[in-house]
Amino acid sequence: xxxxxxxxxxxxxxxxxxxxxxxxxxxxxxxxxxxxxxxxxxxxxxxxxxxxxxxxxxxxxxxxxxxxxxxxxxxxxxxxxxxxxxxxxxxxxxxxxxxxxxxxxxxxxxxxxxxxxxxxxxxxxxxxxxxxxxxxxxxxxxxxxxxxxxxxxxxxxxxxxxxxxxxxxxxxxxxxxxxxxx
Amino acid sequence: xxxxxxxxxxxxxxxxxxxxxxxxxxxxxxxxxxxxxxxxxxxxxxxxxxxxxxxxxxxxxxxxxxxxxxxxxxxxxxxxxxxxxxxxxxxxxxxxxxxxxxxxxxxxxxxxxxxxxxxxxxxxxxxxxxxxxxxxxxxxxxxxxxxxxxxxxxxxxxxxxxxxxxxxxxxxxxxxxxxxxxxxxxxxxxxxxxxxxxxxxxxxxxxxxxxxxxxxxxxxxxxxxxxxxxxxxxxxxxxxxxxxxxxxxxxxxxxxxxxxxxxxxxxxxxxxxxxxxxxxxxxxxxxxxxxxxxxxxxxxxxxxxxxxxxxxxxxxxxxxxxxxxxxxxxxxxxxxxxxxxxxxxxxxxxxxxxxxxxxxxxxxxxxxxxxxxxxxxxxxxxxxxxxxxxxxxxxxxxxxxxxxxxxxxxxxxxxxxxxxxxxxxxxxxxxxxxxxxxxxxxxxxxxxxxxxxxxxxxxxxxxxxxxxxxxxxxxxxxxxxxxxxxxxxxxxxxxxxxxxxxxxxxxxxxxxxxxxxxxxxxxxxxxxxxxxxxxxxxxxxxxxxxxxxxxxxxxx
Numbered sequence: 001x002x003x004x005x006x007x008x009x010x011x012x013x014x015x016x017x018x019x020x021x022x023x024x025x026x027x028x029x030x031x032x033x034x035x036x037x038x039x040x041x042x043x044x045x046x047x048x049x050x051x052x053x054x055x056x057x058x059x060x061x062x063x064x065x066x067x068x069x070x071x072x073x074x075x076x077x078x079x080x081x082x083x084x085x086x087x088x089x090x091x092x093x094x095x096x097x098x099x100x101x102x103x104x105x106x107x108x109x110x111x112x113x114x115x116x117x118x119x120x121x122x123x124x125x126x127x128x129x130x131x132x133x134x135x136x137x138x139x140x141x142x143x144x145x146x147x148x149x150x151x152x153x154x155x156x157x158x159x160x161x162x163x164x165x166x167x168x169x170x171x172x173x174x175x176x177x178x179x180x181x182x
Numbered sequence: 183x184x185x186x187x188x189x190x191x192x193x194x195x196x197x198x199x200x201x202x203x204x205x206x207x208x209x210x211x212x213x214x215x216x217x218x219x220x221x222x223x224x225x226x227x228x229x230x231x232x233x234x235x236x237x238x239x240x241x242x243x244x245x246x247x248x249x250x251x252x253x254x255x256x257x258x259x260x261x262x263x264x265x266x267x268x269x270x271x272x273x274x275x276x277x278x279x280x281x282x283x284x285x286x287x288x289x290x291x292x293x294x295x296x297x298x299x300x301x302x303x304x305x306x307x308x309x310x311x312x313x314x315x316x317x318x319x320x321x322x323x324x325x326x327x328x329x330x331x332x333x334x335x336x337x338x339x340x341x342x343x344x345x346x347x348x349x350x351x352x353x354x355x356x357x358x359x360x361x362x363x364x365x366x367x368x369x370x371x372x373x374x375x376x377x378x379x380x381x382x383x384x385x386x387x388x389x390x391x392x393x394x395x396x397x398x399x400x401x402x403x404x405x406x407x408x409x410x411x412x413x414x415x416x417x418x419x420x421x422x423x424x425x426x427x428x429x430x431x432x433x434x435x436x437x438x439x440x441x442x443x444x445x446x447x448x449x450x451x452x453x454x455x456x457x458x459x460x461x462x463x464x465x466x467x468x469x470x471x472x473x474x475x476x477x478x479x480x481x482x483x484x485x486x487x488x489x490x491x492x493x494x495x496x497x498x499x500x501x502x503x504x505x506x507x508x509x510x511x512x513x514x515x516x517x518x519x520x521x522x523x524x525x526x527x528x529x530x531x532x533x534x535x536x537x538x539x540x541x542x543x544x545x546x547x548x549x550x551x552x553x554x555x556x557x558x559x560x561x562x563x564x565x566x567x568x569x570x571x572x573x574x575x576x577x578x579x580x581x582x583x584x585x586x587x588x589x590x591x592x593x594x595x596x597x598x599x600x601x602x603x604x605x606x607x608x609x610x611x612x613x614x615x616x617x618x619x620x621x622x623x624x625x626x627x628x629x630x631x632x633x634x635x636x637x638x639x640x641x642x643x644x645x646x647x648x649x650x651x652x653x654x655x656x657x658x659x660x661x662x663x664x665x666x667x668x669x670x671x672x673x674x675x676x677x678x679x680x681x682x683x684x685x686x687x688x689x690x691x692x693x694x695x696x697x698x699x700x701x702x703x704x705x706x707x708x709x710x711x712x713x714x715x716x717x718x719x720x721x722x723x724x725x726x727x728x729x730x731x732x733x734x735x736x737x738x
Contacts, residue, residue: 013350015349018299019287019288019291019297019299022288022291023291026291026292030292048349060477063477064474064478067473067474067476068474070350070473070474071472071473071474073295073296073316073348073351074296075350076349076350077350
């Protein structure tokens, strides 16, 4: 087995229970793996949440991780997106601080790349940009470092383009899901 | 829990658990008060392994709960159904460093199949029902329920929750037909088949089906430490235990087979040695109820997800006798060429004592063990004939397991003779349960293989560390017979080989309560065969090597 590390994007539907995040984190931590990004949001059905996790690792170990995530009682589904069929988006908030050159150049560059200004005062501008993680990486590297005061990124969120294993839980008629917990 | 059919709860009381202990006063459930929470968990584990029903533990918060961690790990690693109730500080005190507060669900996440922290009394019926269902279904395991004192003090009028519904929790039963057909096709091509039977076969009661399969195919059988008893180890083509300290003939069969089928076994590192060199040329079929076991260590050509018994029963009608007579004869020859043995003379030998224990009990006793040399010798010499008659901590390798497990097993099966085979090291970790056994007049028999060493570690230091002994000398051991007598427990010494049969027979026939046999065996004996950890099976040592050994690459 080739031991090349790849970034994997894992989607989960989980029961919305205290401790579920710890259980999931432990599956990674036990194997010495780091979670690179994590996004949690309510699912389409009350009582369930949707998570997107990105992590680096060899395909064999990631496969074991997904199996062990699936094995957790509070995890309803877990899947490792191959990358081809998945639509990936990320949001970043970038705070720029004015220096001697002012902010106009940086703001113009950001707008050119599709970012919007969501806040502005005398010395600072906050930009919001969304898109693929690579596009955001590109924008950030082209902004001058001395302008950037703070960056907050949402981490990747992912959805399958076609029919997904999660269809039941994402708004379609649930088959295997009981009524929401009281 | 009465509705779940719970007979016994093993536990130790404490402040935060008092409302539950109070409820037990009026309950049909019998409380077995232990002397340490670890003992309670191993008793529940022994009860569970002896019956297949969940063992139940009740302890208090804080240290009471943390003392169950070893027992939880032991049960998780060996897929034992167990429900552990822990008292907890009242919910309004959670996170405030209250007296005897510990984040018990947090501490135990990695050692449970699932756990609950109940904060609303209305959840109690649902949680208990789910816990028992999860503990015993699919791949069994321990489930912990943390119960704050205000929750257990409040009246509960919540209705019966009905059967548990846990979305995404699937219990595999029968394997897909296409995969079964593929397996049958591969089996039909084999001339040197081998059935490798693990704890999953014990848990699912697959023994009879596996025995039929072995006969129908003409396939020899080997089992893991925990698979002992699924298939009668005294049956004709059974080659005993495989792996690190398995029989030479079992391991030679593994080396020589052209097809190996794991039946509820997980290619553990004790079995495979060096994974890259394990059965590389053989067709590998893997039956397991846990899909996470597939391709975890050894990859397989066919993966049959399901209950071991049901999957083997699916296979049975699709297979027929293989052209394996030459292979069976070869395996029989291995058995003649490399028999298990031990030196005759040179003092009292553990192997001799265990060989005679097997003879004395006629293989009809339930045997529990601790962990170490005595465990491996017992596995080699005490052949297990029936399911759930051999209880040993395999995955976790928990010293201190054997004696309390025997107590739990004896509660579960009062009419079965129960022997706890332990070492002098492990026994001292949980010997306070002598009081528990004595109070209930349980006829548990304890056989201490006493070499005044932590013998397995000493063996490794002798073989791999230039005999630089470190941390293995148990100087200061008590006179175990006197210790037993202090608890009102009958004790026997064995010093000479000539005393073995007489003492074992007397102890075996003694049913007035627990009794303890202390066998003073030679101090520096080694367990063979041995495959050094991480080495390929071909490197098996049948006897003590003449040359200096390299340090093993595998763990322990």
